[in-house]
Amino acid sequence: MSECVAIGVDVGSTTWKAVAIDSKGEILASIVEEAEPLIDKQTERALAELKSKLVISDSMKTGATGYGRKRVKADLVLTEITCHARGAFHRSGKGGVLIDIGGQDTKVIKIGKGGEVLDFSMNDKCAAGTGRFLEVILRRLRVPFEEVSLHFNKARKAVPVSNTCTVFAESEVVSLVAEGKEIDEIVKGLHQSLASRVAALAGDIAPESEVFMSGGVALNESMVKALSEKIGKNIRVLTDPQLIGALGAALAAR
């Protein structure tokens, strides 16, 4: 087994992620778990678990990112923007536009040819257009994550969900169900509504730019499809999309 030269920890609002990498930047091991309120304790426990599976280099470094980054004892602490760009560039080998939809944030990062952050934009202080938005409303519709695509693909049309506030959108969806609208169509409408918001955030994307996606929501095929249709480009989902931030933190720290 290769030696672990760096560990990256990404403490997000919904999930806690860590990756261990070798000197080539390949992932040796990783952990994704639900974020706990006591970040210090979770980090201590989960990192011990991760390290127990590895051969650790003497000069191993730790990088931390995410909302809980300041609670992690690390050699380097960086923001998610920088880490996602690093991770995405390492995975894709080229610049482009990265869309990261996490639990609380949606980020659009323009990455230069050398992997540098050229520009970025994020959702305003509101969870509309984030993973949490989808999560709350799908839970209300009793649609488990595994069945989302099934509903999305079955829908003949989309019922628009117009509210931009997660809480109000939840009551809107309840009213739509009460009016007898099909769940499939609401699911499709929901995804399209979220895609519109993300596309607005992304703004103009140069025709030659490749578009990548990371974050937990990238695991949702329907979202990728809705977003690709909205921006008129094929979106490439990066391998292990949830780990891109942690990977970037590890790469920066090594």
Add this chain to the structure above:
Amino acid sequence: MITRKIQYQLAKNAVGPFLMALDRWQQAQKQRKRKPRETPFGPPLEAVQKLKEIMTQNYFEGRYADGAVPVVWVTSGFPAEVFFALGFHVVYPENHAALCSTRHKVTEIAEFAERDGLSRDVCSYARTDIGSVISGKTPVGRLPKPDMIACCTNICQTVLYWYRNLAEYLNVPLVLVDTPFMYGGTKEHHLAYVSDQLGEVIEFAEKISHRKMDSEKLARVVENARDGSRLWGECLAISQARPAPWTGIDTFFHIAPIVTIRGTEVCNAYYRLLKDELTQRVAAGIGGIKNEKHRLLWDNLPIWFKVREHSTMTAERGFNFVCATYSNAWAEAGDLIDPAHPLESAAKTYTYVYLNRDLNNRLKTTVDLAKSFGVDGAVLHSDRSCKPYSVGQVDVKERLQKDMGIRVLLLEADHADERSLSGEQAEMRLLAFMESFNE
């Protein structure tokens, strides 16, 4: 009335100066005992003590002004020279609201206005001042009740409704100067329209104050305003030096005299003092921050309640805001003011203010500033409370990126209301922006 006049004169000429001298002495004692702290900033400006004295004295006099001298409350863009010439005590509610914000008092005070029906979407300055009138709460002790209030629409349209509300709460007359928004240049009839209104304001203010305008005095005040504006511009321009001898954040505080006591000799004497100190700092190579690696431009009003935290965070990483469109707005007028034609030139000066001009002018001014101060980045504060200043910032961002190839951050916040800022997210954006310089 006589007692009030005596109180006012005592506050102005005896108690105020005595308290200021006492404060100066106390500060000097503290300074002697204080251990030097590790800070990313250069040595503090000595002029700060004088600034503090001027502003405290101004608010202190204000406590005893009503009943002793005529009092007017005005918007920051009002041609207040006419009131200074008539001997009014002039109060700036915007400056007061900013002060409330730096003391973290806005939530507590604005809630009174919100309970009275003002939406949280209304400008936080307006809510703070109206809340202060309703509740009597203010960190300055007391604001004098005005005999009249005066509003000029050159900074936004909100002021019109804000001042109508104030007029009703305070039960005092309101005068309005309406300035046509400038798309391109002005036509003669635009300026005639504004200068006619200024004539009416003088007539009205004469009636309220039972005083007659002395044209020589007005010319003197206008001349002072011109010189003050020029001096302020010269102080700002000194930051073209590397390292800049002060920070853009400092300018947000040192702007107070040119906004609130423009036209007075006290204002000009202060800027001469400040200019000398800044010039000496440049000669000695003293920077506003210790290690200036990157130079930034700031656009829009400050985030008053976070100014210290944000400036420390940036200074620690070698970033200095060397110029700001906000501070510059009070330096632009200098050359338009003509003491020989006070009303006509005031009409032009106050119509040509930054926020009353079209986007093309804003794009040009911002790029010119960025170039002349040699910045390599810009932070555009998208201010929830100041839409006229925030609309168009996406274009400003694109122009700076395209014309100068510099990095630009749009930062969502509010100039006074802490409830409208998502602190963690704003901090993350600022940090990510700074990280992108080091790649």
